[in-house]
Amino acid sequence: MVTPVAAESAPTSARRRRTRERIRAFGLPILALAMIVALWWLATVLFNIPTYLVPGPDLVVSKMIDLNSYLAEQTFVTTKETVLGFGLAILLGIPVAMSIARFRLLEQMLYPLLLAVNAVPKVAIAPILVVWMGFGLAPKIVMVVLLCFFPIVLATVAGLRSTPSELVELSQSLDAGEIKEFVKVRFPWALPQIFVGLKTAISLAVIGAVIAEFVGSSEGLGYVIVQSGASADTALAFAAITLLAIISIVLFYAIQLVERSLLPWAEENR
């Protein structure tokens, strides 16, 4: 009558260990953040730094509270631009990557071009986009797409090319045809790498939206930062930057969540 006890206690201790790991994974970064904010606050008080240069965290927080509905609106605008551009980049990038991975000729034609386009500093294009498309939503989305497109294409091509030869031979030996092979083998195999590309792209997407707002906009967190600079309202700028960071982090983890639930096998496999 010893076995049932042993059989029960093993998974319980494993679960307890997992909970402990999870607490660490969240708790430790939060602890570090709290320490940095405390140091920041201490520094502003101890060295008596003027608030228009570096406002203390208390000022930033009170700014957020005072202007909460305004800032929420601006956060929504920037998030909308980011998500729309990111979604469009996926819709464009994955088919392009599929054609590049499939057709050698297209690869030879398009790949150098893509590399060249990617080498252009996107900030340099931003003012021209304003000339072409004005101050609306369009130039922001285009900017986001420009930044996201390349990492998505690159990762997808790499993923689609990484199908192990034995799986290719297997589906050939079943005379499956290219479409079934793609749907059942190549594409699912590429997904973990596609997600690497998506996670790179999402951080760039936020940057793209902010750049586009810097050059020509009347709303969004990028616009808030530009305006606060003009009126030396540094606390407001810090509040906007904090919100941008939060957007970035939330979107990143949202993608990671989708990845984990969609590809539970991937983590163990690679």
Added chain:
Amino acid sequence: MIEVIGVSQRFDTQRGEIHALDRIDLEVHENEFVTLVGRSGCGKSTLLRIISGLIRPTVGAVRVAGEQVARPRRDVSVMFQRPALLPWRNVRKNVLLPVEMLGLDKRQYTDRAQALIELAGLAGFEEKLPHELSGGMQQRVSLVRSLIQRPKVLLMDEPFSALDALTREEMSVELQRVVAEESTTIVFVTHSIDEAVLLADRVVVLSPRPGRLERIVDVPIPRPRTLGHNAHADQVSAISAELHDLLQPAPQVAT
């Protein structure tokens, strides 16, 4: 069931042309178990791929069930050295992959899948993902998958060579038990003499560079065969010795 007629194979590589196979003629009868043995580089895997239709021979032809092979056939199944399982599919779904790929009716094969899974000793693992299984278990799944569509011919390319020695022996014995219930013609590539003698009705010996058919050795030992102590130890060792001599010619000693 399988006829290999005057097959030669050349590959163009960067270091020049490789003559992999040279005028191979071979006939494999229905429900026969033939092993192909030879040293590495004798083109035994190439011959297997030609029979499967994955490679077209430079010269010659292959017929399966009386029809010339131009591309992979639906009634010929291949099992590879690596398990080649899809990591996102559990055991049951991996086993049913050929059914989906061949566009067959899945409902008609679910019972068979379960029966084969149990026959191969995988009962209770139906919902496991490949990474949760040992190498030997993964290769069992691969075997079951290659049998699911009731192939007339099963081609096996060193399927147990990546396993440890003990698992390997166990798998060879298991393989006989599993295929005994199926009526399948099997061509099995290996470089292990023990495996060849244990499994085969006939052992086909290939010589390397270019691969030529050196000899065909009959193995008239009754089944089921086992390893270790058995009644036919003398016969086994005689055949093994003959294969050893063929594959590793004695060093030339001056007399």
